Amino acid sequence: xxxxxxxxxxxxxxxxxxxxxxxxxxxxxxxxxxxxxxxxxxxxxxxxxxxxxxxxxxxxxxxxxxxxxxxxxxxxxxxxxxxxxxxxxxxxxxxxxxxxxxxxxxxxxxxxxxxxxxxxxxxxxxxxxxxxxxxxxxxxxxxxxxxxxxxxxxxxxxxxxxxxxxxxxxxxxxxxxxxxxxxxxxxxxxxxxxxxxxxxxxxxxxxxxxxxxxxxxxxxxxxxxxxxxxxxxxxxxxxxxxxxxxxxxxxxxxxxxxxxxxxxxxxxxxxxxxxxxxxxxxxxxxxxxxxxxxxxxxxxxxxxxxxxxxxxxxxxxxxxxxxxxxxxxxxxxxxxxxxxxxxxxxxxxxxx
Numbered sequence: 311x312x313x314x315x316x317x318x319x320x321x322x323x324x325x326x327x328x329x330x331x332x333x334x335x336x337x338x339x340x341x342x343x344x345x346x347x348x349x350x351x352x353x354x355x356x357x358x359x360x361x362x363x364x365x366x367x368x369x370x371x372x373x374x375x376x377x378x379x380x381x382x383x384x385x386x387x388x389x390x391x392x393x394x395x396x397x398x399x400x401x402x403x404x405x406x407x408x409x410x411x412x413x414x415x416x417x418x419x420x421x422x423x424x425x426x427x428x429x430x431x432x433x434x435x436x437x438x439x440x441x442x443x444x445x446x447x448x449x450x451x452x453x454x455x456x457x458x459x460x461x462x463x464x465x466x467x468x469x470x471x472x473x474x475x476x477x478x479x480x481x482x483x484x485x486x487x488x489x490x491x492x493x494x495x496x497x498x499x500x501x502x503x504x505x506x507x508x509x510x511x512x513x514x515x516x517x518x519x520x521x522x523x524x525x526x527x528x529x530x531x532x533x534x535x536x537x538x539x540x541x542x543x544x545x546x547x548x549x550x551x552x553x554x555x556x557x558x559x560x561x562x563x564x565x566x567x568x569x570x571x572x573x574x575x576x577x578x579x580x581x582x583x584x585x586x587x588x589x590x591x592x593x594x595x596x597x598x599x600x601x602x603x604x605x606x607x608x609x610x611x612x613x614x615x616x617x618x619x620x621x622x623x624x625x626x627x628x629x630x631x632x633x634x635x636x637x638x639x640x641x642x643x644x645x646x647x648x649x650x651x652x653x654x655x656x657x658x659x660x661x662x
Contacts, residue, residue, distance in 0.1 A: 311383070312406055313346045313396045321399075321409040324348075325376055335564070338379040346398045347390030351482040351567035352381040354610065355603045357422060360414030378418055382570045384483050461519040463512065463529060468580045470508045470536050471573070477501035477540045478573035484547065485558050485566035495547040502544040509537045523583075524657055532653040536576070538646040543569070546639035553632045561614025562633075565640040568607050572647040575599055579654055590662030597651035597658075604648040611641045 312321040326341040328334050339352040356377040364374045401409060407419040477498050484494035512533045516526050523529075549555075558566075579596045582589035615637050622630040 311346055311348060311398060311400050312409060313398045316392075316395050319397075320411055321406075323378065323410075323415070334377055335379045335567075336560075338377075339381055342381055343387070344391040345396060347387035347393060348381070348383045348385065348398075349387065349486075350382045350384040351486055351563065351570055352379050353567040353571040353603075354379070354564045355568060355571065355599070355606050358418050360412050360418055362412045362415070376415075378415075380422070380571050380574070382479065382482055382567065384486055461515045461522060463515065463523055464580070464584050466508055466512045466515070467533070467536070467583065468577075470505055470512075470533065471577045471580045473501050473505045473508065474536065474540045474543075475573040475577050477505070477543050478570045481543050481547065482566050482570045484550065485563045487557060491556070492551070495551050498540075498543050498547045502540045505537055505540045509533050524661065528653070528657055528660070532650070532657070535646065535649040535653045538649065539573070539576075539643060542639060542643040542646050546636065546643060549635055549639055553635070555632065555636065558636075559614055559618065559633065561610050561617070562636060562640060564610050565607050565614075565637070565644065568603050568610075569640070569643050569647070572600055572603055572644060575603075576647065576650055583654070583657065586658055586661040590658045593654055593658050593662075597655050600647050600651035604644050604651075607641060607644040611637050 311324075313324055314320065315322050324338075324342040324345040326337065326345070328337040332340075333354070335352045335354040335356075339349070342348050342352075356379050359375055359377045361373055361375055363371050365371045403419055403422060407416045410416055410419065480494045480497040480501065484491055484498075513530060516522065516529055524532075575596050579593055582593050582596075586593065615634060618630050618633040618637075622633070
C-alpha cells in the first residue's frame with residue numbers, strides 16, 4: 311500500500327518521525343494508521359532502509375534516512391486521521407516499485423516479494439525446453455515416461471511454506487486481539503494438519519523416488535524443520551486456548567509479528583531452491599534475515615519476561631507463569647525458523 315504525500319502528491323510509503331521513547335517499529339505502525347488507515351502486526355526487524363532529501367520549513371533540503379518495517383494488514387479503517395489529505399492505494403510490487411521516486415526504496419520494494427523469482431518457480435525441465443524449441447512435439451513422450459522419477463519435492467516445499475504462512479497469519483490476528491479468537495486458534499490447528507499431510511507426502515516420495523534434487527537426508531531435514539514451525543504455532547495457540555488468554559503484551563505481539571515475516575521469508579526462499587546455483591546469493595540473504603530475526607526475538611523475549619516478572623511476580627504469580635509459557639512457545643516458533651535457515655544454508659553450501 312502506498313499513499314500520496316501531502317504537498318507534492320507523489321506516491322510514498324507511510325512514514326514519519328519517531329517520538330521520544332517510542333520503539334521505531336511501533337512508530338512506523340502508528341504512521342501507517344494515521345496516514346493510510348491500516349492496522350496490523352508490525353515486525354520489529356526492519357527490511358532495510360533508504361535515503362531521500364526532504365525540504366524543511368526553513369527552506370533547507372536535508373537528507374533523511376528511513377528504516378522500513380513490514381506490516382501485516384489485518385484491518386483497513388473507513389475513517390483515519392489523514393484521510394482527507396492523502397490518497398491510499400494497493401499496488402502490485404512491480405507497480406509500487408515503478409510508482410515511487412527513491413531508487414533505494416524502489417529496490418527495497420522489489421526485494422520484498424517473490425515476483426522476480428517466478429521464473430525459477432516455473433522452470434521447465436531441460437527435456438521440455440528442447441522439445442519445445444525443436445518443435446518435435448509429443449513424439450518423445452514415451453522417452454519421458456522411461457526417465458527416472460525425480461519427485462515433486464519443490465511443489466511440496468512451496469505448498470508447505472504457504473501453509474505455514476497461512477498459519478502465521480492466523481496467529482498474528484489472534485495476538486492482535488481480533489474478535490473470534492477461537493476461530494483463529496482453530497485455523498492454526500487446521501493448517502498444522504494440512505502441513506502434516508504435506509510432510510507425510512514428502513517422506514513417502516523420498517522413499518519411492520529414484521533421483522532426488524538434493525541428498526535424501528537434506529530433504530527430510532528441511533521438511534522436518536519447516537514442519538516444526540507450524541507445530542510450535544499449534545502448541546502456542548493450544549496454550550492460549552487452555553489458559554483462556556484474552557489480551558497479550560506488546561512484546562508478545564512483536565514476537566508474533568516476527569513469526570509472520572519469518573514465514574514470508576520462507577515462502578520466498580522455497581521456489582529459489584529449484585536452482586540453487588543461480589539463486590545461492592539471494593537464499594543466503596534470506597537465511598541471514600531469518601537468523602537476525604531470531605536474535606531480535608530473543609531480546610524481545612527477555613525484555614517481556616523481565617517486565618512480566620516485575621509487574622506480576624509477587625502480586626499475580628499465576629499471570630507471570632502464563633506469560634512465561636506463552637513467551638516460551640513464541641521463542642520456539644522463531645527458533646524453528648532459524649533451523650529452517652540452517653537447513654537451507656546447508657543445501658546452498660552443497661549445491662551452489
